[in-house]
Structure formats: C-alpha cells, structure tokens
Amino acid sequence: MSEEKIYTGSCLCGAIRYEIHGEIGEVIQCHCKRCRKANGTAFATNAPIKKADFKIVQGEHLLKKFASTPTTARCFCSECASPIISIKAETPDTYRLRIGTLDTPLEHKPVMHIFTAYKAEWDTICDSLPQYDERP
Numbered sequence: 001m002s003e004e005k006i007y008t009g010s011c012l013c014g015a016i017r018y019e020i021h022g023e024i025g026e027v028i029q030c031h032c033k034r035c036r037k038a039n040g041t042a043f044a045t046n047a048p049i050k051k052a053d054f055k056i057v058q059g060e061h062l063l064k065k066f067a068s069t070p071t072t073a074r075c076f077c078s079e080c081a082s083p084i085i086s087i088k089a090e091t092p093d094t095y096r097l098r099i100g101t102l103d104t105p106l107e108h109k110p111v112m113h114i115f116t117a118y119k120a121e122w123d124t125i126c127d128s129l130p131q132y133d134e135r136p
C-alpha cells in the first residue's frame, strides 16, 4: 500500500463527511464579494484539491449546489449551510475546498490574499502575505 495522505472533513451539523486522498494545494484567502456573501465573513479560505481525490463518505444526498455564476457551483450542506467546495466549469477536475471544514490538522498556511479590490471596508489585513486586486 502506498503512503497516501488522507484528510477528513465535515460540515457544521456533521451530516456530510468527506475524505481527501491526496494533497491539498495552496491555501488562498479570497475577499471577493461572492465568497463574502456565501460565508458571511470577511473572506473565504479556499484551497484546490483534485476531484479524483475527493470522496463524500456520508450525507452526499444533503450536498446542495448553487450556481453563483453561470460557471461556478458552490456546494454546501442543505441542513446546516456549511460551504464545502466550489466547482468551476473551466476546471472541472479541480475542486476548491473550504478548508474551515477540515477536521484533520493542515500543516500549510495561507500564501496570498486575492480579490482584495473587493474586500470588506471594515476588514484589515494584518499579515504580510502578497495581496492581489483580483486573481494573480
């Protein structure tokens, strides 16, 4: 057997549980307005994962998709509204994980802020990570 890394995660109510059998990519703080609305927060913390690595092990029937743009589907728990992943039509083999739902500790830290041109006016970015007006 290979030494694959397995991460687990779940939504707030615990009805949806998932596993990632592989690596989690660069962690990005996204300040775009749609992420802010979807999360009710100053920014969303997202990281790319491979579709092939992602497995819902419980509660798949509760995962609801919302098309926030014609090409972006945001998938969330229909019981507790936790955002889990988003899927872009241009990159269907990559999911963007909402890493706040992870239960396994993640060793890597965020690497950048994106869409800071749209950040909440009341939010102050207090780290020295690179900031990009939109997507770099």
Ligand SMILES: [Zn+2]
Binding pocket: 011, 012, 013, 014, 015, 016, 077, 078, 079, 080, 081, 082
């Ligand atoms: Zn839930």
Ligand SMILES: [Zn+2]
Binding pocket: 030, 031, 032, 033, 034, 035, 036, 044, 115
């Ligand atoms: Zn965003």
